[in-house]
Amino acid sequence: MIRTTGLRKVYRTEEVETTALDNINLEIDAGEFVAVMGPSGCGKTTLLNILGLLDRPTRGSYLIDDRETSDLGERQLSAIRKTNIGFVFQSFNLIDELTVFENIELPLLYLGLSRSERRDRVMEQLERFRIGPRRDHFPPQLSGGQQQRVAVARAVVVRPKLILADEPTGNLDSVHGEEVMGMLTSLNEEGATVVMVTHSQTYAECASRVIHLFDGKIITENLVGMNNA
């Protein structure tokens, strides 16, 4: 489903040049659950942003479903993103001015679905993630766990093939962290491809494969339960 070849990302300021990713060659099949690990500043989030089409590589090729994305325009990238990719962030990134219902509904608005279809889909997610009673609350009125449940619901409401999660448990206690991991696992079992950045070895073990980054390079790739793939 995903293939990167020679992916490189360099950040430049007037005086400093920082290589965030260097020669990343990666293949992820549909239905895989991949965890990306590594110390702070190793390029995990940059990789996730490029995979999510939020950022462009400086060099290299990135194919989604065999379609090269590096030469696509902003509008085309946006079209792929809104139909295929769901995002979950460490800091939830919910819009404070929208209710729970409206936050989940947000991606559906940009898909141009009818009001009734949007409502049905949002209701389905509210029920699935057990946040129905909170549908009219605003994010600041929710606990961290509840907020992340809303964020996951928003990520999956468009039924994306790919879910990108950037330290989804980073701001949660262990109970809520496990709850979110349970959700991602079950989404993966239902067929979604999941790429998750995490610092937690425990949660990484939920994945089928773990990639270790260091200074912008992949240093190891392990299938969970095996050493040195």
Next chain:
Amino acid sequence: MLETYLKVALRNIAKYKLVSLINIVGLAVGLAGCLVIAIWVLNERSYDAFHEDADGIQMVLAQGSFKNNPSTPFPLAEALQAQVPEIEHAGRYMEISDALVGRPGRSFYEYDIYAVDPTFFDIFSYEFLEGAPDTALRDMSSVVLTRSVAEKYFGQDGALGQVLTWNRDRDFTVTGVLADPPGNSTLGFDILLPFAAELKVLEDRGLNCGWGFYAPNTFVRLHAGASREAVEAKISDFLIRRDENEDAHLSLLPFCERRAFFWNSGTYILVFSSIALFLLAIGGINYVNLSTARSAERATEIGIRKVSGAGRQDLVVQLLSESVLQASLAMAVALALVEAFLPLLNENISLDLSLGLVEPLIAIPALLLLTLVVGVAAGAYPAFVLSSLRPVQVISRRPQAGTGHARLRRALVVVQLIIAFSLIVGTQVIHGQMKHLVSMDIGYDRTDLLEVPLRQFGGAHYETLKTELLRGDGILGVSASAARLPYFGWSTGTANWTGRDLEQDLHVYINLVDYDFVETLKLDLVAGRGFSREFPSDANGGFVINEQLARIMGPETAPGSRFELEGRSGSIVGIVRDFHFQPASRSIGPMALYLANDASWIRSMLVRLDPADRDGALQRLAETWGRILPDFPLEHRFMDEKVASVYWQTSRLGALAASFSVLAVAIAGLGMFGLASFTAGRRTRELAIRKVFGGSPMDMGLLLWTEYAGCLVTACLIATAPVYFGLQSWLQNFVYRIDIGIGIFLQALALVAGITLLAVSWQTFEAVRRSPAAVLR
């Protein structure tokens, strides 16, 4: 989708109350100003348009030694109608003297009496409530009233056929009652008399109302299809062809343009339109500045929307819908402001403007369009900035490159300050000049000087009044004049003296006065004396002239110099220091006074009161008048009030402009207050660290103020020269003008600086006050 946008927009307004308030108030005040100006302009343009086929009505102007002279020769109208086939109707319109009009038990002074030809009703469209246009002014003793005047005298009983008496000696029969003309009419009459009747009065007094006497206005109605330009070309030399000595050309002024042409309302409209647009610009700049300053706060939302699939276009539409919503709320507030403040404006400009003046079918789409334009204009740049945020930077919390926007914000603040500073200086100078016109020395003592109109009936009783008044205490002097001071405008080209250069075109202003005129007014004598009964020759050949005429006559001029005027031959008895006998916008011209030998010329009595016994003197005047002229109510006015009343509207408009400029500064101040709150908020951490390392509140205050002080200094530097030269050029329109000193600029600077400091200080104080422990935790 739009519904969602509006919902979010409303929630944002509720969340950021202060910013929203500043934005909405700023835009509302600007919009209210624009609405008022729009109504004002529409009202000005609507003047006289209510007449049927108003485009066919033209006013004849004479272009001779006086440009655009609305006064034309008496026989012109009839001759034009007879000799120019394109002219369907021609008629005259002339203001005549105030009169005491009455019926038994009900008398009032009437001020707006006009004499018109019967063709008046063929040219203009007035609705007859009683009587008929064909017969209304045929008879010499007929009179046509407006409805309100008719009701004043006859109530609801019907006025047709009733009799009204003029100055208690002439009777007129009401032959028509007209519906009150609308407010937007330049022909402001209450009573119409037959022109022929007035002509007879003038001719009976020995005046030659021929081609050489320019007095009535002449109006013509062209045949349908006739071209104004063609008719104008045809009549241009009409007077010259008639008489080789006559050098006045004729021109035509479309009647609908009469208002703009003679009332000079364009200047006021220009001044106030500029202020309204400036107000709107300041409000718009607030919106742009506060929205871009808030971009950091909204970045997350924008980023998430982009991640969720929003294209840039979606975000632009969303952000513009927010600005249009704020503009709509501002428009609602603006309409309320207009409704609330129009009466105040109407009072100042003596108009009757209202929102109802505009047809709803035009007003509603126009308001919607204006709201949309203002909303999009204010929101375009913030929408561009916010929609260009890259989601990856937002999501990864990397700072956005914001220097460019900060620079733009500073530039916009400078623009606001330039506008505020210029408005304050400009309106202060306008206001100061108007005050100067009212309060300047007019050359005589106008306090405790009373003007009592004697009109057509009082002249004969003047001598008795004077004798009686001077007999008692409290009245220091009494004199009289043919013209009603403070102004007189009759002029004559007949002045002559030994050595006069006859090639030189000279018009001398004249006034016929009584003995004691110089003393009663307290005019300063430069040489000679005032008129005196001790010199019998004064009555037939004495002249008092002003310094200006003496200068023209030459250095030899002195009391005793021979002088001729209006067929009188005599000598100069006195020369007075120049005094203002015309509005102070004009320079003082050459002037001569001579004694009125015929009491019928006396129309105005001047009474000098003893300031120590002013009330007693007024009472004595009332008693004396009541005894001598019991049938005529006494009217009088102090000269200082009369002078002030001439400039009343202008000074009120000046004051109004000054208030608007303060409002502009206040709105700019609100914007800076909002902006400062963001700056302070953004720099909270920096301030906390500085505080930990020993920064005093004063240091930190200075740090935050420096940014605005720089803007202020830049604005003043940019604005000073253009404003100074612009105002100097405006002041050239006045003969007597104020100097623009540095003080006025310093005052404006102090005011703008004060408001800036106030706006910024509160936020600075708040930021500095916060405990570093709380900020740096």
